Amino acid sequence: MFTKAFRVKSNTAIKGSDRRKLRADVTAAFPTVGTDQVSELVPGKEELNVVKLYAHKGDAVTVYVSGGNPILFELEKNLYPTVYTLWSYPDLLPTFTTWPPVLEKLVGGADLMLPGLVVPPAGLPQVQKGDLCAIALVGNRAPIAIGVAAMSTAEMLTSGLKGRGFLVLHTYQDHLWKSGDKSSPPSIAPPAEGLADLGEEKDSVQADPSLQEDMRHLHLEGEAEENGELLQLCGEKVSEDPDVGALDQDTRGSKTLQEQMDELLQRCFLHALKSRVRKADLPLLASTFLGSHMFSCCPEGRQLDIKKSSYKKLSKFLQQMQQEQVIQVKELSRGVESIVAVDWKHPRITSFITPEPSQTSQTIQEGSREQPYHPPDIKFLYCVPAGMTLLFQESGHKKGSFLKGSEVRTAIINYAKKNDLVDADNKNLVKLDPVLCDCILEKNEQHTVLKLPWDSLLTRCLEKLQPAYQVTFPGQEPIVKKGKICPIDIILAQRASNKKVTIVRNLEAYGLDPSLVAAILQQRCQASTTVTPAPGAKDSMQVQIQGNQVHHLSRLLLDEYQLPRKHIQGLEKAPKPGKKK
Numbered sequence: 419m420f421t422k423a424f425r426v427k428s429n430t431a432i433k434g435s436d437r438r439k440l441r442a443d444v445t446a447a448f449p450t451v452g453t454d455q456v457s458e459l460v461p462g463k464e465e466l467n468v469v470k471l472y473a474h475k476g477d478a479v480t481v482y483v484s485g486g487n488p489i490l491f492e493l494e495k496n497l498y499p500t501v502y503t504l505w506s507y508p509d510l511l512p513t514f515t516t517w518p519p520v521l522e523k524l525v526g527g528a529d530l531m532l533p534g535l536v537v538p539p540a541g542l543p544q545v546q547k548g549d550l551c552a553i554a555l556v557g558n559r560a561p562i563a564i565g566v567a568a569m570s571t572a573e574m575l576t577s578g579l580k581g582r583g584f585l586v587l588h589t590y591q592d593h594l595w596k597s598g599d600k601s602s603p604p605s606i607a608p609p610a611e612g613l614a615d616l617g618e619e620k621d622s623v624q625a626d627p628s629l630q631e632d633m634r635h636l637h638l639e640g641e642a643e644e645n646g647e648l649l650q651l652c653g654e655k656v657s658e659d660p661d662v663g664a665l666d667q668d669t670r671g672s673k674t675l676q677e678q679m680d681e682l683l684q685r686c687f688l689h690a691l692k693s694r695v696r697k698a699d700l701p702l703l704a705s706t707f708l709g710s711h712m713f714s715c716c717p718e719g720r721q722l723d724i725k726k727s728s729y730k731k732l733s734k735f736l737q738q739m740q741q742e743q744v745i746q747v748k749e750l751s752r753g754v755e756s757i758v759a760v761d762w763k764h765p766r767i768t769s770f771i772t773p774e775p776s777q778t779s780q781t782i783q784e785g786s787r788e789q790p791y792h793p794p795d796i797k798f799l800y801c802v803p804a805g806m807t808l809l810f811q812e813s814g815h816k817k818g819s820f821l822k823g824s825e826v827r828t829a830i831i832n833y834a835k836k837n838d839l840v841d842a843d844n845k846n847l848v849k850l851d852p853v854l855c856d857c858i859l860e861k862n863e864q865h866t867v868l869k870l871p872w873d874s875l876l877t878r879c880l881e882k883l884q885p886a887y888q889v890t891f892p893g894q895e896p897i898v899k900k901g902k903i904c905p906i907d908i909i910l911a912q913r914a915s916n917k918k919v920t921i922v923r924n925l926e927a928y929g930l931d932p933s934l935v936a937a938i939l940q941q942r943c944q945a946s947t948t949v950t951p952a953p954g955a956k957d958s959m960q961v962q963i964q965g966n967q968v969h970h971l972s973r974l975l976l977d978e979y980q981l982p983r984k985h986i987q988g989l990e991k992a993p994k995p996g997k998k999k
Contacts, residue, residue, distance in 0.1 A: 419493075419587050420594040421527040422474035432466045432482070440482065444490070447497040448510055454753070459489060459503065461916045485912030487598035491588070501590045504552055504561040505604050506913060509725060511552040511564070512543035514584070518555050524563050525591045532574055532583040540675065546570045551584060559721075560603035562590040599911060601962075602950040607721040679727040683735060686722055688770040689715035691745075691760060694944075701756040704747070708732055709964075714944055717773070742766070793981050794929055795890040800826055800883035801900055806857045809833060809879075820886050820898055830879055841869060848875050858882055891929050903927060906975065908968055908988025920967045923952050923960045928981060932959040938974065943967045968992035 432440070441460045444451065451459070460466065461484065469481040469488075480492040487502040504510055515536040524530065535542070536556055545551055545567045552561035565584035574583060588594055590603060673681075690711035695702065708724075716722045729735040733755055736747050744766055746759035761767070799820045802810050807817045813829040815821065821829070834840055834848050841847040847869045848854075855864055858878040870878070887903045890896040906928060909921040925932050936947040945964040952960040969992040975981050976989075983989070 419473050419475070419477065419479075420589075420592040421525070423593050424471045424473050424479070427470045427472060429467055429469045432468050436468070437462070437466060440490075443497050448499075451507070451510065455507065458916055459507075460484075464912075464916050481594070481597075483597075485916055487913065488594055491594065493587075498550065498564060498587060500588060500598075501561055501564070501595060501603070502598055502601075502913065504564070505606075506917075508552075508554075508559050508561060508606055509723070511550055511561070512545050513552045513554050513559065513561060514543065515554050515556055521555060521562055521590070524553070524586055524589045527586075529568075529582055529586050530563070530565060530584040532577065532579040532581055535574075535579060535583060537579075542571050542574065544571050547573070553584065553586070558603065559606040562603060564588045600953045604946075604948045604950075604962075675726060676728050679723060680729070682716070682720060682722055683724060683727050683729070685717075686712040686715045687735075687739065688767060689772060691762075692767055692770055693772050695757075695760065697760075697762075700760065701748075701750060701758045704732055704736060704755040704757060707757055709945075711944065713946070714940075791930070791979050792892045793979060794892075796903060796982075796985065797822070797888045797890075799886040799888055799898065800880065801886045803882070803884050806879075806882060808853050809857045812836060820888070821883075823880070826880060826883065827876055830876060834875075846871055848872060889927070903985070905985050905987045906981070908971055908986065908991060910966060910968070910988075910991050917964070918966050920963045920965065920971065921960055922963075922971060923955070924958065925961070926958060928979075928985070930979070932961050935974070936961045936963075939963050939967060939970060942974075943970050966991070966993050 437460060441456050444456050444460060445453075460482075464484065467483040469483055471479050471481060473479055477493060481488045482490040482492075488500045489503045491498050491500060499507070499510060514530075515538065516530060516534045517536065520530070520534050530553060543551070547567055547570050549567045551565055551567050553563040553565060554561050563586050565586040568582045568585055569577070690707065694711045694715065695707070713722060724730065724732055724735065727735070729738065736745065736755065736757070739745050740747050742764075744761055744764050745757050747755050748758045750756045750758070799822060802815055802817055802819045802821065804817050810816075810819065810821075810829050810833075813832055815829065833853075837851060839849045839851060839854070841849055848871075849869050850859070850867065854875075858870075858875070859867055884900060885902050886898065886900045888896050888898045889903065904924045904927055906925060907923040909923070911919050911921055913919055922932075922935070925935055932949050936949050939945075939961065940947040940963075943963055943965065945967065947961060947963045949959050949961055952958040968989060972989050972992060975986055976983060
């Protein structure tokens with residue numbers, strides 16, 4: 419629907435009554451969304467705009483925009499989430515999985531054919547014809563498309579996974595997505611039960627050139643018989659292994675997915691209490707405990723999903739822990755639960771053995787210790803343009819030469835003295851010959867300005883030269899480039915849930931590895947981080963951290979990495995003391 423540019427009819431701020439109506443519509447359209455989530459999605463006070471537009475085929479569409487991103491769109495009185503919203507709420511819709519090469523076809527306007535589906539070990543989600551569904555790629559649960567099921571799950575299986583499966587309405591990289599901040603999908607781990615088999619399947623496809631060729635020629639709009647057979651085989655292979663998703667070698671296949679998730683939930687809960695939460699942290703919001711402590715205690719390669727446990731909700735699980743007298747929970751404000759007390763001597767906490775740090779985190783820490791970061795030496799230079807070649811050639815410099823400020827000064831002084839341009843009556847003035855006039859004077863000054871003081875002459879000359887810079891890393895050859903070096907840019911942005919995120923760009927210019935910086939910030943901020951390509955910048959990555967983390971960045975960049983403050987912009991966006999972050 420949004421594969422081509424649309425025409426905007428109007429863009430207005432939403433009224434209070436319409437805002438309340440939209441909340442009611444969201445609750446009716448998506449019953450699984452809780453009251454708190456609806457309040458986050460449709461905020462009460464923050465700016466929310468209503469954009470009415472016409473799609474390229476003439477469809478009248480109403481789009482709701484929050485924080486600069488489209489969060490919902492309405493078509494024929496039906497409400498749909500955008501990919502920006504689904505990245506914050508990935509479980510909002512039943513999600514089907516396809517292969518990465520299919521994305522290009524979906525963006526081009528194709529519908530998703532059933533041969534393109536990847537069948538997980540637990541089977542396909544149960545949907546009816548006409549149900550709204552999300553589409554994700556193998557290895558990442560973040561949806562990249564939204565569509566309507568063309569048939570029920572039972573009919574899909576009966577058909578042998580052949581035919582049209584979903585009518586696609588909106589995709590990542592289409593024009594509706596481009597009307598937002600153009601951020602890339604976050605990295606969300608797929609359900610634990612599918613990780614091992616999907617990894618095996620990916621390896622098998624890479625190992626077999628014939629399968630690679632089949633994948634490259636995957637068709638969405640036709641009855642691609644060979645591809646259908648290939649993907650059916652893949653689906654059968656994925657579902658053959660009953661051992662996937664078990665918590666340990668001895669219990670594989672003996673526990674249901676719900677039992678495994680209950681055990682993982684208990685493990686993350688006890689790990690967080692024993693190693694991360696201190697008495698001084700109490701009272702602690704239940705949501706903060708989950709997001710900042712429990713999720714970070716999840717073993718590598720696993721994904722904690724409370725909805726797949728027998729408790730379904732965090733509040734129900736915490737009530738169970740309170741009945742077992744491990745913790746005490748209270749509503750300190752209406753509808754908001756907090757952990758107010760913990761029995762640190764409870765047998766469940768004392769008997770829990772904290773697992774060793776993962777090999778990945780150890781490698782990161784060891785690598786950072788073995789190779790400490792040293793800031794580069796940055797010098798500002800000047801480049802000789804074509805129009806000023808005659809002025810500098812007598813000093814041995816040609817077009818494109820890079821000069822320091824002192825070298826520019828020396829060249830100007832030598833030129834003036836060699837051509838006898840110093841005023842005999844006033845040594846502070848320099849007579850302007852045709853070369854100097856062409857190089858530094860404006861057209862309307864050519865016949866009126868005959869002499870200039872030394873400081874004015876040098877200032878004008880520096881302004882006419884092209885800016886450049888030299889970066890020297892310890893033990894490496896200097897890197898010289900034209901233009902001005904881009905500072906490390908710290909940006910605060912709001913996502914569909916109206917929550918703030920901190921974005922950091924241009925780390926590579928200063929010799930910093932974005933992945934390593936993201937790993938350090940994840941540990942210190944106790945918040946999720948992602949590394950994605952920076953929009954509009956070739957071969958450059960950006961780090962995104964949940965929440966306003968500018969103060970953590972300030973300490974890391976200024977105190978530890980010892981980068982000059984003048985090369986960092988955005989430090990003033992740190993939350994003020996005493997105010998809500």
